[in-house]
Amino acid sequence: xxxxxxxxxxxxxxxxxxxxxxxxxxxxxxxxxxxxxxxxxxxxxxxxxxxxxxxxxxxxxxxxxxxxxxxxxxxxxxxxxxxxxxxxxxxxxxxxxxxxxxxxxxxx
Amino acid sequence: xxxxxxxxxxxxxxxxxxxxxxxxxxxxxxxxxxxxxxxxxxxxxxxxxxxxxxxxxxxxxxxxxxxxxxxxxxxxxxxxxxxxxxxxxxxxxxxxxxxxxxxxxxxxxxxxxxxxxxxx
Numbered sequence: 174x175x176x177x178x179x180x181x182x183x184x185x186x187x188x189x190x191x192x193x194x195x196x197x198x199x200x201x202x203x204x205x206x207x208x209x210x211x212x213x214x215x216x217x218x219x220x221x222x223x224x225x226x227x228x229x230x231x232x233x234x235x236x237x238x239x240x241x242x243x244x245x246x247x248x249x250x251x252x253x254x255x256x257x258x259x260x261x262x263x264x265x266x267x268x269x270x271x272x273x274x275x276x277x278x279x280x281x
Numbered sequence: 282x283x284x285x286x287x288x289x290x291x292x293x294x295x296x297x298x299x300x301x302x303x304x305x306x307x308x309x310x311x312x313x314x315x316x317x318x319x320x321x322x323x324x325x326x327x328x329x330x331x332x333x334x335x336x337x338x339x340x341x342x343x344x345x346x347x348x349x350x351x352x353x354x355x356x357x358x359x360x361x362x363x364x365x366x367x368x369x370x371x372x373x374x375x376x377x378x379x380x381x382x383x384x385x386x387x388x389x390x391x392x393x394x395x396x397x398x399x400x401x
Contacts, residue, residue: 204385208326215375215394216326221387259326263386269316269328269341 177205177260177273184279185250193276195243195260203263205243207236208272211256219258220245247278255280283308285376285392292398293370299363299397303376310334310357314379316388317350317361319372331379332359366399373397 177197185191195205204223208216218227220236233248243262247254260273289301303315317329330340332350340348349362363370373396377388 202384206385206387208388215391216388217391218387218389221380221389222382222385227389261326261386261388263384267339269330269339271328272326275325 176271177262179258179260179273179276181274182277182279184281185247186281187252188249190246190248191250191278193245193247193258193260193278195245195262195273196241197262197273198241199262199265200238200241200243202265204238205236205260205262207234207243207245208259208261209254209256210259210275216259250278250280252280254278283378283390285378285390287374287376287392287395289395289397291396292400293366294401295367295399296365299361299366299370299374299399301361301374301376301395301397303359303361303392305357305359305378309354310352310359311354314381315350315352315359316377316379318375318377318388318391320375320394321369321372329361329363329374368399371397371399 206221207219209219210216219230219234224236235246237244257275259275264270284306286304293299314333316331330350332338347364352359373394375394377391380387
């Protein structure tokens with residue numbers, strides 16, 4: 174399958190750690206990037222490549238890749254981390270494609 | 282720092298052509314790749330297409346017959362045309378810089394997005 178699959182909803186207690194996964198065959202070849210989208214706002218890049226964080230993204234965000242799965246971990250989740258998170262990975266044909274379906278993270 | 286801003290009509294009639302422009306400020310449009318991405322209300326993100334600094338393009342196969350993306354380096358802009366629109370094309374449309382490395386891609390920064398509604 175060329176799709177990227179994410180768990181729809183994940184919750185985490187304030188200050189605890191949460192890991193979001195993204196699964197897909199093309200992750201065996203290409204690395205994922207991750208985007209945070211808060212309600213009513215444009216997506217923001219939080220992780221790309223081999224766990225690179227853009228300037229301004231807190232170091233509690235980290236990424237990893239293994240086999241057909243990419244993961245985004247938030248260590249010590251904060252209230253402001255409540256958002257939808259989307260993964261993206263290049264398609265084998267290099268055609269523009271859909272992102273992962275998104276994971277809604279709720280901070281309790 | 283590079284910033285992007287989408288512009289265009291927020292309402293398009295069915296069967297007509299949706300036309301949007303993305304203006305890039307704080308950097309040159311040359312030498313980079315650019316993308317259009319959309320998000321239907323309450324749904325996920327979908328890449329519409331890419332345009333490379335050379336002017337070559339790649340389109341989502343599901344939209345390819347209706348999409349044209351072009352570059353205007355003199356105005357530091359790139360544009361999206363989507364023809365024969367239906368209600369299913371109602372979405373927030375984002376433009377973004379598309380960065381590529383050997384085996385990974387990323388989109389950064391993004392424009393704020395523009396909601397386009399298809400309705401008569």
